[in-house]
Amino acid sequence: MDNDELICHCEGACGCCGSLNLEFGTIEIVDDSIYYPFTCLDCGADGKEWYDLKYSETRMNQ
Numbered sequence: 140m141d142n143d144e145l146i147c148h149c150e151g152a153c154g155c156c157g158s159l160n161l162e163f164g165t166i167e168i169v170d171d172s173i174y175y176p177f178t179c180l181d182c183g184a185d186g187k188e189w190y191d192l193k194y195s196e197t198r199m200n201q
């Protein structure tokens with residue numbers, strides 16, 4: 140992993156300035172995770188907000 144990469148564990152907040160004023164892009168799926176790319180509207184930094192995908196249930200079409 141890139142050592143220069145800033146990792147923050149605050150959902151919905153910019154990892155640089157902590158602003159909640161983010162503009163989110165289109166969801167992307169990578170293996171068992173998804174992320175939303177975002178740009179901070181306050182400091183201009185961008186990044187990705189990652190989520191783990193967990194199995195929920197299976198529903199059959201009737």
Ligand SMILES: [Zn+2]
Binds near residue numbers: 156157179180182184
């Ligand atoms: Zn910011």
